[in-house]
Amino acid sequence: MELISLGTFLNAVSQGLLWSILAMGVYITYRILDFADLTTEGSFPLGAAVDAMLIINGTNPFVATFASFIIGLVAGLVTGLLNTKLKIPGLLSGILVMTGLYSVNLRIMGKANLPLLKQPTIITTVTDMGISNSNAIMLVGIVSVVIIILLLVLLFATEFGFALRATGNNPKMISALGVNTDIMIIIGLMISNGLISLSGGIIAQYNGYADAGMGTGTIVIGLASVIIGEVIFGKTSIFRSLISVVLGSILYRIIIAFVLENGLQPTDLKLISSIVLAICLFLPVVKEKMFAKKSIKNMNGGANNA
Amino acid sequence: MLKLTNITKTFEPGTLNEKKALKGISLDMKESDFITIIGGNGAGKSTLLNAIAGMFITDSGKIEIDGNDVTNLPEHKRAKYIGRVFQDTRMGTASGMTIEENMAMAYRRGKHRTLRKGITKAERDFYREHLKMLDLGLEDRLTTKTGLLSGGQRQALTLLMATMTKPKLLLLDEHTAALDPKTAKKVLELTKKIIAEDKLTALMITHNMRDALKHGNRLVMLDKGKIIIDLSEEQKKNLQVSDLLSMFEKASGDSMTNDRMLLG
Ligand SMILES: Nc1ncnc2c1ncn2[C@@H]1O[C@H](COP(=O)(O)OP(=O)(O)O)[C@@H](O)[C@H]1O
Ligand SMILES: [Mg+2]
Numbered sequence: 083m084e085l086i087s088l089g090t091f092l093n094a095v096s097q098g099l100l101w102s103i104l105a106m107g108v109y110i111t112y113r114i115l116d117f118a119d120l121t122t123e124g125s126f127p128l129g130a131a132v133d134a135m136l137i138i139n140g141t142n143p144f145v146a147t148f149a150s151f152i153i154g155l156v157a158g159l160v161t162g163l164l165n166t167k168l169k170i171p172g173l174l175s176g177i178l179v180m181t182g183l184y185s186v187n188l189r190i191m192g193k194a195n196l197p198l199l200k201q202p203t204i205i206t207t208v209t210d211m212g213i214s215n216s217n218a219i220m221l222v223g224i225v226s227v228v229i230i231i232l233l234l235v236l237l238f239a240t241e242f243g244f245a246l247r248a249t250g251n252n253p254k255m256i257s258a259l260g261v262n263t264d265i266m267i268i269i270g271l272m273i274s275n276g277l278i279s280l281s282g283g284i285i286a287q288y289n290g291y292a293d294a295g296m297g298t299g300t301i302v303i304g305l306a307s308v309i310i311g312e313v314i315f316g317k318t319s320i321f322r323s324l325i326s327v328v329l330g331s332i333l334y335r336i337i338i339a340f341v342l343e344n345g346l347q348p349t350d351l352k353l354i355s356s357i358v359l360a361i362c363l364f365l366p367v368v369k370e371k372m373f374a375k376k377s378i379k380n381m382n383g384g385a386n387n388a
Numbered sequence: 389m390l391k392l393t394n395i396t397k398t399f400e401p402g403t404l405n406e407k408k409a410l411k412g413i414s415l416d417m418k419e420s421d422f423i424t425i426i427g428g429n430g431a432g433k434s435t436l437l438n439a440i441a442g443m444f445i446t447d448s449g450k451i452e453i454d455g456n457d458v459t460n461l462p463e464h465k466r467a468k469y470i471g472r473v474f475q476d477t478r479m480g481t482a483s484g485m486t487i488e489e490n491m492a493m494a495y496r497r498g499k500h501r502t503l504r505k506g507i508t509k510a511e512r513d514f515y516r517e518h519l520k521m522l523d524l525g526l527e528d529r530l531t532t533k534t535g536l537l538s539g540g541q542r543q544a545l546t547l548l549m550a551t552m553t554k555p556k557l558l559l560l561d562e563h564t565a566a567l568d569p570k571t572a573k574k575v576l577e578l579t580k581k582i583i584a585e586d587k588l589t590a591l592m593i594t595h596n597m598r599d600a601l602k603h604g605n606r607l608v609m610l611d612k613g614k615i616i617i618d619l620s621e622e623q624k625k626n627l628q629v630s631d632l633l634s635m636f637e638k639a640s641g642d643s644m645t646n647d648r649m650l651l652g
Contacts, residue, residue: 237503244485244493244506251482258441260467260498 086336086343092216094339098332099223100284101303103230105311105331106324107154107277108304113323114238115250115270117165120176122278122304123297124183125157129279130286130296131190134198137287143204147283154279155272157183162268180297187294194294203287219288226284230277231324237273238320246270247320278304302355307331309362313369334358389589390417390440390557395449397439409435410446411613420587424600426632427610433593436610437559440591442466454556468498471550473543473563480546483535487526487545490534491515494549518548522578540571544578551582558583558590565595576603597629611640 086094104126111119129150136146157179164175188194208218237243248256249266257263278300286292311330317323341354397410409432417423427433439446440453442463451459453469473480481490492507492515512530519527522544526537534542543563550558560579564572580603583590594600600607607624609617609632616639619627 239506240503241492241496241501241506242503244489245501247485248482248493251484252479254479255482256493257464258467258470258472259493259496260464261501262462262464 086340089216090339090343091336092220094335095332096216096219096223097288098335099220099227099328100288101281101335102223102227102307102328102331103281103284104278104300105304105307105327106230106234107274107281108301109308109323109327110234110270110274110277112305112308113250114247115267115274117172117250117267117271118176119161119271119274120173120301121157121161121179121183121271121275122176122301123299124180124187125154125275125279125297126282126285126300127187127292127294127297128157128183128190129154129282130292131187131196131282131294132279133283134196134286134292135190137198137201137203138196143202143207143287147204147280147287150283151276151280154276154282157279158272158275159268161275162271165271166264166267183297184294191292191294195291196293197291198287199290204284205287222284227328231321231328234324235321299352299355302352302359303334306355306359306362307334309359309366310334313362313365389419389421389454390415390591391450391452392416392440393450393452395439395446395451397435397444397446409613410439412449413613413615414449415608415615417589417591420589421606422583422588422590422604423592423606423608424604425591425593425608425610426595426597426600431610432613433610434561435613437472437561437591437593440557441470441472441559469556470559471497471553471555471557472559473546473550473561475562475565477539477542477546477566478535480549481534481542484533486531486533487519487537488512488515488530490545491518491549491552494552497553497555518552519545522548540567540575543567543571543575547575547579547582551586551588554586554588556589558588560590560592562593562595597632601627601629601632609636609639611636616640 104122108119108122111117132153133146133150136149137143141149161175161179164170164178165172170178204222205215205218208221209215213221238247245256245261246266246269248259249261249263249270253263256266282292282296285296289296307330308327309330310333311326311328312323314333315322315326315329317326337358338351338354341350342348346354392413392415394412394414395410396408396412399405399407399409413432413436415423425433425436438444440451442458442461442465445460445462449459450457453466456469458466458469482493485493488507488511492511495511516527516530519530524541524544526532526541526545534545537545543566547563563579564575567575576599579592582588590604592604601624605621607617607619608615617632617635
């Protein structure tokens with residue numbers, strides 16, 4: 083018995099790659115900055131809206147895709163300013179921007195759904211070279227993911243990248259070492275939402291439309307990818323973690339494809355997403371408990387502070 | 389090197405919880421002075437160091453470091469002058485980052501963080517050499533995350549990080565209090581050695597009166613947000629803990645009932 087067909091599997095891999103850009107954005111806030119950022123649910127459709135609107139108005143699809151990254155930076159900037167300058171708690175800052183963006187996105191699109199019918203996209207640019215549609219999607223996914231991972235790994239190895247990581251890890255310490263943690267939080271949120279919005283732009287081209295409601299549930303999808311990836315593939319370094327996040331995103335899509343092929347409806351997806359995430363969040367706890375039991379056995383009452 | 393002029397700080401002013409933590413502290417520290425600070429729980433010792441470091445802006449008064457008025461500068465802008473070690477051994481390092489990454493961040497204290505490499509090969513060798521001084525074997529564990537170290541190892545590392553760039557001012561807040569006695573002694577010896585070798589200007593809070601008498605060239609006692617005793621090297625040279633206790637009783641009108649201070 084085969085669990086899912088090869089075609090479905092490859093399709094899930096491509097989708098996982100495109101969505102992994104969002105997941106890497108979520109990873110930056112959730113893991114590196116230790117900031118639960120709900121801006122995601124607004125910045126994802128924001129990227130889609132800007133991208134679709136520009137393409138419909140004849141902009142080069144690569145320029146439009148880049149624009150969706152830039153507009154995401156702005157969304158992250160607003161959340162960052164609300165949090166650091168107006169001292170609004172992080173979770174609430176994200177909710178405010180997410181909610182506000184819903185109206186902004188409708189303004190940009192002019193209606194709730196903006197189809198891309200015969201317009202050129204970055205995917206059609208590749209199919210025009212004689213590559214099949216499914217291969218083109220895969221190629222776009224692989225190339226963008228490789229470029230983004232490369233840039234992020236380089237960034238996190240810089241002085242600035244160290245400071246960003248330390249801001250999420252021990253803000254008091256890095257502040258005492260002369261880093262303005264407010265600026266780090268703002269820039270981290272910008273990069274994160276830039277990626278999420280970029281992902282939205284690419285997904286809009288993949289789906290063939292931008293939709294005002296397409297942000298709903300994206301934070302859960304992003305978190306699930308991050309956590310599935312970490313639990314299964316490890317997180318010993320930034321590079322390893324990013325690879326894990328991408329694999330987590332792919333695995334998530336495979337799980338979704340599997341349940342859809344086995345009788346559940348697309349409308350069940352959000353519930354499935356939540357269940358998958360809840361299970362993933364619980365897994366590390368199980369892992370830790372098992373590990374803790376082992377290490378207690380191995381310890382002969384050694385003092386903590388020795 | 390450090391000049392405090394009548395600094396005050398009240399927490400939660402105008403509320404039921406109002407707490408006057410610093411009530412006009414003035415202190416003049418010469419270069420390479422090593423002051424030990426003692427005082428009961430809640431006397432304002434940590435608040436004093438936090439005020440100097442800029443974790444909050446004081447209500448009034450003036451703070452100068454090496455001739456620079458830093459009274460209104462935020463913490464991150466004072467960092468270039470100040471190395472710190474806290475009581476909590478988890479405070480001094482980023483636990484999810486490696487020993488060498490932590491050292492690289494400390495090495496760039498007070499500098500702009502650029503897009504240059506966060507750590508270079510040459511630095512790595514330098515850190516390895518530096519770590520040998522601790523004699524804890526950390527030189528072979530540069531890529532270990534600091535969260536995996538013991539409290540004592542972390543505190544020794546934090547001390548090294550705080551002093552590596554020879555700061556104008558070293559602030560130590562009961563930095564050995566969370567360690568077991570043997571490790572505490574080792575870290576304290578190391579502290580003394582680094583301060584002496586680099587001729588650092590240092591303020592060290594301790595709850596151990598014997599340590600306070602034994603180390604440094606000046607001793608300050610705080611009580612209820614004020615300096616009530618300030619002894620020079622000459623004055624404290626032949627003092628015993630019991631002398632210090634009776635001086636405290638005379639100066640504050642209280643008897644010393646704080647167990648933590650009697651210990652040691
Ligand atoms: N952030 C704060 N908010 C409110 N009260 C504080 C704060 N920090 C310290 N205090 C109060 O100020 C007083 C001095 O505290 P502290 O400087 O920590 O004393 P210690 O001498 O034990 O280090 C205490 O009464 C403490 O409760
Ligand atoms: Mg204290």
